Amino acid sequence: MEFPAEAFLPGPRVTLPGTPGGPLAGLTFAAKDLFDVAGHPTGGGNPDWAASHPTPARHAWAVRRLLDAGAELVGKTVTCEISLGILGFNPHEGTPPNPAAPGCLPGGSSSGSASAVAAGACDIALGTDSGGSVRVPASLCGLYGMRPTLGAVSVEGVLRQAETFDTAGWFARDAATFARAASALLNEALPEPSAAGVLVAEDAFAIADAEVREALAPALARIGGMFGGVTPIALAEPGELEVWGNQRNICQRAEAWRNFSPWIDRCNPRFGFSAARNLAFAATITPEQFAVANSVRARVVERMRALLEGGAILCIPTTPFTAPPLGLSLSELDRQSGRIGLLCSIAGMASLPQLSLPLGTAGGKPCGLSIICWRGADARLAAIALALENAR
Amino acid sequence: MEFPAEAFLPGPRVTLPGTPGGPLAGLTFAAKDLFDVAGHPTGGGNPDWAASHPTPARHAWAVRRLLDAGAELVGKTVTCEISLGILGFNPHEGTPPNPAAPGCLPGGSSSGSASAVAAGACDIALGTDSGGSVRVPASLCGLYGMRPTLGAVSVEGVLRQAETFDTAGWFARDAATFARAASALLNEALPEPSAAGVLVAEDAFAIADAEVREALAPALARIGGMFGGVTPIALAEPGELEVWGNQRNICQRAEAWRNFSPWIDRCNPRFGFSAARNLAFAATITPEQFAVANSVRARVVERMRALLEGGAILCIPTTPFTAPPLGLSLSELDRQSGRIGLLCSIAGMASLPQLSLPLGTAGGKPCGLSIICWRGADARLAAIALALENAR
Known part of the structure; x- marks a missing residue:
């Protein structure tokens, strides 16, 4: 597998050695271009962002944390512009390849991070996940990838999108590496794997293509076998997941507009049409609509x-x-993004940790099974991933 | 005055000799980058347009016409992206300078054409005017500039915006040169200057800043003196010009969306935020709204x-x-664009010819007085401009 140079920012690669002797010694990592690296502009996947913001003087918390733990930074990776985009398209810097599904989109917005890890160009990569931006590329590129509990991993020094949705997550190819990074980033030892029941959301599975449902069945059975069987449930009333998805859009976009609009008003920056369009509609969300969406939340x-x-x-x-x-086409991308949004809204709305496990393959392409737990039990998800891998 | 290289497309200048001995022999012209020049990509001020369209095999009609009449093409000029933008901003190629008002916007979307003529880099320049794109930069750069009657100058070979608004117009520094180009492009000799009355639209003047009203008063008096005095009128009921402006927006944007949406859906192109936003809202115009706007029209x-x-x-x-x-800021640009739109809607909605005369100066910067007549009398406007200049 070739190392995808297109996963990284163009120009000289940003590299930094890790602290010798740390728990992540010997591992390499890359950081999505939303994470500050001291002395290097944070580009955010948009040509007008770096030009209108100062070069950071400090590393983002998560970058510092991985360096302190001994991992070596080997580059910064392409992101969808200012973290907007779930399929991985970047009209300015190019779309990173999907090494696990050649000729296909990598998923986004942490597209370059997933692409780099999937190709073996680094062991770990930092991403952000506000609406699915780690989970989705993890699934599409066949990686372990996690959206932690809101606030569990500091987003200090990260280009922010939406304050009550933004998380800093990470990718790895195998559960053992993923778990080592988890211990460092969550700052805790992994617990014993445990689950007081395994719930299978049938209404969420109903959203997926039949080939994806079939591809994930064996992994579901393995998880059930580990914790006393699975319990089929419905998350919501019929049609209600669509409401959750739509109202998550309102919540997240209203926050994004509040966050980005001063910059947009000052700089009238360039965007791909779809990103600008979504921001333009975000600008029209009324306080009443935001209040309704938060009550659904x-x-x-x-x-x-x-x-x-x-x-x-x-x-x-x-x-x-x-x-x-x-x-x-854009209308087809919109349709696909909308379907993804329904599944990503569940953990996003509830600020829950969600770990995508690369345990399915359909038509020769990967698809992820996600495990979600209550807030704060992030390390338990990593422990379950590791136990599943070790039990193979 | 320095020649503004920024008014022209970057890279080698496109040049073509005119037919020897024609009526425009000795004159140079430039063409806005919406006009096809055979063998050169038409960029339309947007990096994704040329990449997704074939290089034209033929000249646009107006380019061919000027070449046939003996004028020499000396370059293609920067335009607001796909002709959207009235103040002259281009986030991809840069904003051409305003030689008549240093440090100020040139107006648009025929920004580079106005800039090049104002700087003396060419004698004539072709522009397009759908919502004011020749008239506005003519006013802001101190030039003669005309939007002809819809259809009076062929738009064959021009990147189209909105079918019932698009016109091909031109700029010159002096009325004599302007009139020579008029004869060639309108394909008729100039008539005697005449006017069965000079109407002064007081409600339109009320939209302008006091300094602009004062700056244009002497020129108004001169036109009145030439044709038996002026008659103050109101174009519309109080508040109605705002309705015309708003409904012109609906008509023009709905047509623009119908025109551009297949390309946008196929390519998801990059835009400055404001252009994408305006297109995104255009996409939401309902057939009922379009019908109402056309009834106002x-x-x-x-x-x-x-x-x-x-x-x-x-x-x-x-x-x-x-x-x-x-x-x-973008919000300030929006406010200014909205005020301009009110004045440009009059001729635009009625498909009338409008010639902006560089006869005012306020605070050291130019402002234009427009003369409008009924459809088809375009050459008469040029004749009046020439008579005014000769009478000085």
Whole structure:
């Protein structure tokens, strides 16, 4: 497999040695171009971002953390512009290749990070996940990838999108490496793998293509076998997941507009049409619509608390399909993004940790099975991933 | 005055000799990068346009016409992206300078054409005017500039925006050169200057800054003196010009979306935020809204027919202000563009010819007085401009 230079920012590669002797010694990592690296512009995947922001003087927390733990930084990776985009397209810097599905999109917005890890160009890569930006490329590129509990990994020094959705996550090719990074980033030792029940969300699986449902069945059975069987459930009333998805869009986009609009008003920056369009519609969200969306969000939180606070884990497909081919029209990309959004809204609305496991293959392309638990039990998800890998 | 290289496309200049001995022999011209020049990509001010369209095999009609008449092509000029933008900003290729108002915007979308003529880099330049794109830069750069009657100058071989608004116009520094180009492009000899009355639209002047109204008063008096005095009128009921402006936006944007959406869906091209936003909102215009806007348009046509079909000319300020400074925020640019739109909607909605005369100066910066007549009398406007210049 060739190292995808297109996964990294153009120009000389940013590299930094890790602290010798740390727990991640011998591992390499890359950082999505939303994470500050001291002395290097943070580009955010948009040509007008770096030009209108100062070069950071300090590393982002997560970069510092991995360096302190001994990992070596080997580059910064391409991101969808200012973290907007779930399929991995970048009209300015190019779309990183999907090494696990040649000729297909890598997923995004942490597209370059997933691409670099999948190709073996580094062992670990940092990404961000506000609406699915680690989970989706992990699924489409066949990687372990996690969105942690909101706030569990500091987003200090990260180009922010939406304050109550932004998380800093990471990718790895194998569960052991993933778990080592988890210990460093979550700052805790991995617990014993445990789950007070394995819930399978049938309404979430119903959103996925039949080939994805079939591809994930063996992995589901293995997880069930490890924790006393699976319990089929419905997350919501019929049609309600669509409401969750739509209202998550409102919540997240309203926050993104509040965050980005001063910069946009000052600089009128360049964007791919779809990113600008989504921001333009975000600008029209009224306070009343935002309030309604947040009341739906509160219902999602209570539903997920009832299901998961006792220690159960929830299984859903990470994405409804495998990596879509390059060259789709915008209306087709929109349709695919919308379907992805339904699945990503569950953990996003409830600020839950979600780990995508690369345990499915359909039509020769990977698809991920996600495990979700209640807030704060992030390390337990990594421990379950490791146990599953070791039990193979 | 320095020749503004920034007015032209970057890279080697496209040049073509004119036919020897023609009526425009000895004159040079430039063409906005919406006009096809055989063998050269038409860029349209957007990096993704040329990449997704074939290189033209033929010259645009107006380019061919000027070459046949003996003028020499000396380059293609920067345009606002795909002709969208009235103040002259281009986030991809840079904003051409305003030689008549240093540090200020040139107006657009025929920004580079106006800039090149104003700087003396060529004698004539072709532009397009759908919503004011010749009239506005003519006013802000101190040039003669005309939007002809819809269809009076062929738009064959021009990157189209909105089918019932698109016109091909031109700029010159002096009325004599302007008139020579007019004869060639309109394919008729100039008539005697005449006007069955000079109407001054007080409601249109009320939209302009006081300094612009004052700056244009002497020129108004001169035109009145030439044709038996001026008649103050109101074009519309109080507040109605705003309705015309808003409904012109609906008509023009709906057509633009119908025109550009297949390309946008196929390529998801890059745009400056404001251009993408305006297109995104254009996509939401319903057939019912378009029908309402067209019924308003029919009222405007009838009003203008009643005023002008008998041979009168109408005077309005071309722009409500002189060239705005560079560096404005998007919200400020939007406010200024909206005011301009009110004045440009009159001829645009009624498909009338409008010639902006560089006869005002306020605060050291130019502002244009426009003369408008009924459809088809385009050459008469050029003849009036020439008579005014000769009478000085």
